[in-house]
Amino acid sequence: MNQEIPIARIAGIRVAAHWSVLVIGALLAWSVAAGVIPVAAPGTSVLIAWLVGTGTAVLLIASLTAHELAHSLVARQRGVAVEGITLWVFGGVSHIKGDWGSARTEIAVAVAGPATTLILAGLFYGIAAALDAVGAPPLAVVVPWWLAVVNVTLLVFNTVPAFPLDGGRILRGILWAHRGDRASATRSAALWGRIFAFFLMAAGLVDFFLTSDIGGIWLVFIGWFLETANRAEVQGESVQRMLAGVTVGQVMTPNPVVVPGWVSVDVLIEQYAMRYHFTTFPIHDISGHIQGLVTLRGMKRVAVAERGHMRAADIAIPLEQVPTAASGDPLVDLLPRLGISSDGRALVFDGDQLVGIVSPSDIARRMQLGELRVMPPRAA
Ligand SMILES: [Zn+2]
Numbered sequence: 098m099n100q101e102i103p104i105a106r107i108a109g110i111r112v113a114a115h116w117s118v119l120v121i122g123a124l125l126a127w128s129v130a131a132g133v134i135p136v137a138a139p140g141t142s143v144l145i146a147w148l149v150g151t152g153t154a155v156l157l158i159a160s161l162t163a164h165e166l167a168h169s170l171v172a173r174q175r176g177v178a179v180e181g182i183t184l185w186v187f188g189g190v191s192h193i194k195g196d197w198g199s200a201r202t203e204i205a206v207a208v209a210g211p212a213t214t215l216i217l218a219g220l221f222y223g224i225a226a227a228l229d230a231v232g233a234p235p236l237a238v239v240v241p242w243w244l245a246v247v248n249v250t251l252l253v254f255n256t257v258p259a260f261p262l263d264g265g266r267i268l269r270g271i272l273w274a275h276r277g278d279r280a281s282a283t284r285s286a287a288l289w290g291r292i293f294a295f296f297l298m299a300a301g302l303v304d305f306f307l308t309s310d311i312g313g314i315w316l317v318f319i320g321w322f323l324e325t326a327n328r329a330e331v332q333g334e335s336v337q338r339m340l341a342g343v344t345v346g347q348v349m350t351p352n353p354v355v356v357p358g359w360v361s362v363d364v365l366i367e368q369y370a371m372r373y374h375f376t377t378f379p380i381h382d383i384s385g386h387i388q389g390l391v392t393l394r395g396m397k398r399v400a401v402a403e404r405g406h407m408r409a410a411d412i413a414i415p416l417e418q419v420p421t422a423a424s425g426d427p428l429v430d431l432l433p434r435l436g437i438s439s440d441g442r443a444l445v446f447d448g449d450q451l452v453g454i455v456s457p458s459d460i461a462r463r464m465q466l467g468e469l470r471v472m473p474p475r476a477a
Pocket residue numbers: 164165168210211255263
């Protein structure tokens with residue numbers, strides 16, 4: 098279920114939008130067309146108000162994109178892997194896949210977004226002031242003025258030192274630099290993030306019950322979203338820490354049983370699935386090349402009557418859809434590539450040679466071992 102709509106590639110960074118950005122765009126256009134313009138420029142026709150409102154909403158979404166692009170470009174410039182940007186209902190998300198490397202990098206990447214928003218707010222304010230000074234009509238002045246105000250609001254919200262907001266990332270970077278310990282810096286920044294998230298949710302609920310204003314519910318949503326994002330980041334980081342320095346070769350199951358792709362599904366089940374305790378089997382073609390991967394799930398989908406004349410190759414996941422790695426690769430780099438298309442499996446090759454297979458249970462086992470190592474001893 099991929100609801101992302103690709104929009105553009107800017108400076109090599111993929112920009113996509115979740116469908117929810119259309120909802121937020123429509124809400125913004127409506128609030129400008131029906132709320133801001135009638136007050137600032139009474140007498141504007143409804144059609145003009147909506148056209149201007151829509152244009153203003155597009156400019157605001159462009160401002161959010163510029164903010165995220167700034168994060169991504171600084172990250173890439175400092176050697177951190179960036180996958181792209183997704184715009185959605187709460188603004189934008191930069192998909193930064195690589196490791197931060199250093200506290201300075203984290204601070205620089207986090208500062209880049211709010212700095213861009215600040216520049217944009219100043220720019221819009223300057224345009225509004227200049228238009229006002231030359232006596233432009235109110236409709237022309239209110240658009241940049243509104244964009245300046247909203248950008249300043251976003252700037253203030255973003256710089257609250259609550260992880261994972263930009264301010265929280267800056268805080269973590271500073272604590273990390275100061276203490277020399279990223280895990281402890283993350284715990285402190287995450288605590289502030291959590292306090293802020295619960296504060297937003299509580300304030301939203303109180304506001305809703307006191308005033309029946311729907312805006313309160315919006316605050317509850319933002320708080321809940323921040324809390325969820327906070328938890329995901331902290332968990333992701335503890336996985337990274339537990340698996341730091343672990344190579345694919347250390348977790349893989351070596352020497353997997355390889356099946357000729359031309360055997361029937363019947364034979365596959367009787368001679369392989371029943372005999373070995375594996376749940377997936379790589380298959381090879383007549384020249385010995387690995388063609389793909391068959392899974393127990395795939396075998397189960399074949400009707401009993403069909404098993405005699407379908408071949409293993411017919412039900413295999415093709416090699417192009419199976420993530421592959423070398424045994425010396427860091428495991429944390431492979432993790433984000435493991436997907437549902439291959440049942441969470443990856444094949445490990447050294448050169449042309451298949452040397453192992455990685456399964457979710459291999460990784461789970463390794464993570465538990467990692468916990469054993471990372472956890473402080475319990476006081477008697
Ligand atoms: Zn940001």
